[in-house]
Amino acid sequence: MSLLNYIILTPIITALAILLIPANYQFVIRCAALLGSLITACFGLLAFFLFKAGLPGYQFESKIEWVKLGGININYHVGADGIAIGLIMAAAVVGFCAVAVSWKIEKQSKMFYILLLSMITGAVGAFASLDLFAFYFFNELALVPTFITIGVWGRGEDRSYAAFKITLYLTLGALVALVGLIVLYVKGGAQSLDIVDLHAAIAKTPLSPAAQAIIFPCLLFGFGTLVGLFPFHSWAPSGYGCAPSATAMMHAGILKKAGLFALLRVALPLMPEGVARWMPVLAILCVGNLLYCGFVAMRQRDLNLLIGNSSLAHMGFAFLGIASVSVIGITGTVLVMVAHAFLAALSFAISGWISQDTGTLDMGKLGGLLKRMPFIGSVMIICFLAGCGVPGFANFAGEVTVLFGAWKTFHWVVAAAAWGGLVIGGVYMLRAIRSVLHGELRSEWADAHDASSFWRQAPYAILVLALLVFGFVPNLLSDRVKPVAAEIVKQATLKAATPVAAATAKVAAQP
């Protein structure tokens, strides 16, 4: 059986095992969840390093026929290319960290861990699926627990509203995307949504421009909403602001990337005309993410809202890379996606610690915490510096690659991105460090606790290490991504180039 199956099945089997443990055996439940997610993380890393960069097609493939009913073919078909493997690895690692930081959950902890583990399965499964129905199914499997955990274990008075808002947005987004997928199913001519079959069918008979004109915007805005594309972004900060840290880590870190992933896998390679028409629009909208969300982040007093808005700003870089439709830009996008997976997880893990210990995330009330929390404080400085694009961390590698990739097509957007990343990002990140960690320690926090034992520190250390590894050696990832990005760009510009080339030829022919 392929390694991917182990990664997908381990968390869900663990969840089923936990179902059998009596709810009052909290310690046993937690140990089981930790063990299960740790094994998943190890498998994820193993798969990442066993993956051979540069081979064509998908690796670790495995296929089981699932539903075959009339015209409907749904397969459990998994496999990984260079883009998916990085995300699968990130999902497995972040999943373990999310379980590890949830040690303080005591209310209905059994249910919580079951939901969290199904989120991990859903996330990994979505990236591994080669069948788009399975992709959608796994994505929902991860999203439903997100909503439930926010509603039940969330913090703050607004959590019902926030849970409602995030549910509404994400469900509508997913539905719009689903419409696109269904039209794709009908018009694709493959009688299935298996990505391999679809590619083969569309290579023979390309989608008609009319079909592309319907499908592409559905996918772009549907999946875009899942990522938080401006102006469909306002679910994110409030949702994360109220979510328990494990949920915020998993969603902001991992699940959000499923939208970008689907754009890269489905929308770009199959619909060159949609790409030609919509990418300039995407480039303009991502300025909204880069600048506007950055400005909104500057206004926040709540640390979680700040992180939520900043993560939207980071998604602007990912969108910009996609909009550039260049090998450099798309490689940069994937680097940003993986880097942001670790960064967002780390940020929410930190804010989770602070809110657990002090009971507030209001930056006006915090101050001088570095003195009491040398470990968490240092990790926060590291994380926030990584977040404003300091070299040495993975985010810089991704962002700078995106800037180079997009420069030739979108000068002004790149300038906006640079201003957003370097200056605005700097302003709110440093402001947060200044008001939470620096300054005099307020007397209320005189006995705040630091993460001092090995087990408490481990998840933070793992995430920092991941940011450093991909910051120092980004070619670990880029070597795997590059060939896939080149293929995507080839297909995305293949047909679109023809009319333009024809037009140019026409102009050239006229003396």
Place this chain on the structure above:
Amino acid sequence: MEAAHHVAENATKLQDIAWMVLFFPLICSLGTWFLTRKDRNLTAGFNIFGVVLSFILSFTLFAAYGGQSVECTPFHWLPIEGLDFRIGMHLDGITNLMLLVVTGVGSLVMIYSYSYMHEDKSFSRFFSTLSLFVFSMLGIVLADNLLMMFIFWELVGVSSYLLIGFWFQRPAAGDAAKKAFLCNRIGDFGFILGILLVWSAAGSLNFSELATKFHDNPALLGRFASLAGVLVFMGAMGKSAQFPLHVWLPDAMEGPTPVSALIHAATMVAAGVYMLCRVHFLLALPAAWPHALSFLSWFSAADIVAWIGGFTSLLAALMAVQQNDIKRILAYSTLSQLGYMVMAAGLGAPSGNPSAAMYHLVTHAFFKALLFLGAGSVIHACHHEQDIWKMGGLRFKLPVTFWTFVIGTAALAGVPSFSGFYSKDDILVTALEHNPVLFGVAVLVAALTTFYMFRLVIVTFFGKSRSEEAGHAHESPAPMRWVLIILAVPSWGLAWLPVGSFLTRQFVPGYHAHAGDILFGPFNHNPIAAIFGFGAVIFGFSAAVSCYWNAKTDPLPAKLGVWSRAMRNRFYFDEIYEAIFVPLHDLVSRIAGWFDEWIISGLGVRGISGTVEIAGRALRVVQTGSLQTYTLLFAVGIVFVAWLVIK
């Protein structure tokens, strides 16, 4: 052919010890964090050892290659088709000399810090961050391409941020750190855009390749030539604190004094000047602007660099005249000297020879580090008193500090036979050749420099002690004294080595110094510049003596009136920025925040949720909570899907 090339690339070469020079400080920094954090002496020893080792290896490199140009084995950091991001190192005379300066001054500052910081609780954090800084700075010096320089450029900014905010419990330190980082970031914004412009036009990031390409085809950048130069210069503007981004440097004095000496005087702030010398071919391009900026068409990038440098140096010198905090005086003097160097780089670039800037950078690194460490010794002796009017009469109590400080002052003022005279003379000569107005500015700044430095010396060390702390002052411990003495040697004696002609040879191959005595060279070579320089020193010195000898208070405020207040308050630049730019950014973010809350969330979500809420309210009769709403929507979704599929 390809294979042979590959083998050659992988073979280890002697110059690859540059990798060790670079990475020893990083290893020390991380090692401190993980291993030696608990033990002060071990930490200090470990970090000092690392930097000294780097110094020894740098010396080996200098001895082996001198002015020769060699490439090290690169590391392919992020290779993508059409864009090879690599960490590669290029050694030539300038790099080798800078390596010596950075590791040399770095080692001395670390030894000094062992005594200076001994009482501090976060001793290990200090050393670890200082090593991180040395690593980043060496990266800038060794970089063979623009992106690698940018990477380390940012890292230098970060370590400076961490060190300025070292005493993070003091609000002023936290604010100063933030300000420094953000001013640097604004500069870096221009820098990265400049890099992108150059890359998209020339298709390379490598300095030597770029130099060749621009030499072969100066029109490569087309209408963007001057814009690219100015954007890249913005990086230097941030790092070297040039007008209008100069405001962070004086505030950066909130950091511990050894940090001010190493980072905010000797090395980091000079990185901008070093970078300008590396990309001088870019500044040398003839003026060409895009249409929107055609009103600037009289100026080339080099002109703008030179004028901004000259303006900064004059502005900062005027500010320094009326400061009373010993570290602030030195900070403004650093600003002013950096302006000098930037001006020299701008003036020298069109003729392909910015060596005067590099020369002044090297001598300045030593004597300014000496002055700052001397000031640290004074502050240490006076129990952290920094107001010079509360000192006085310290020359007998702190003899070593006094004499070394005087040597540093003489070098900075430019007294003949001290190193500063010769490097400053090089700049004056360059200015005289290219731009008489800036020559006048440079002479005026030289006179002002002498004036405020001797004001500082006279008020601090002569006369009677004006406070109790100054009365009980006692000389600093041995490591600090020895570091001062060691630094005094190059501050004085660097003039006697042919550093200037060595540097000129790096830009003008085959250049030979004029025959004759090095010491009196300037008077033979270009007597006008030398006489004006020397005259400025005499004028400044006599003015300082007549104003401050035995003065109990500063006589200038009464004489200058409003001007004195403006000088003391830095011509109100900080206030102007606080009043314009900060509120502007805040206003935009306020509008964005309002828009997000009331329009996007308000109308968008609340609008939708308003309609759904009616359904929700109906549902709430059965049960409250939002999950049900979701379930409903999910069910609607499934029905919708089923309908689409079946249809």
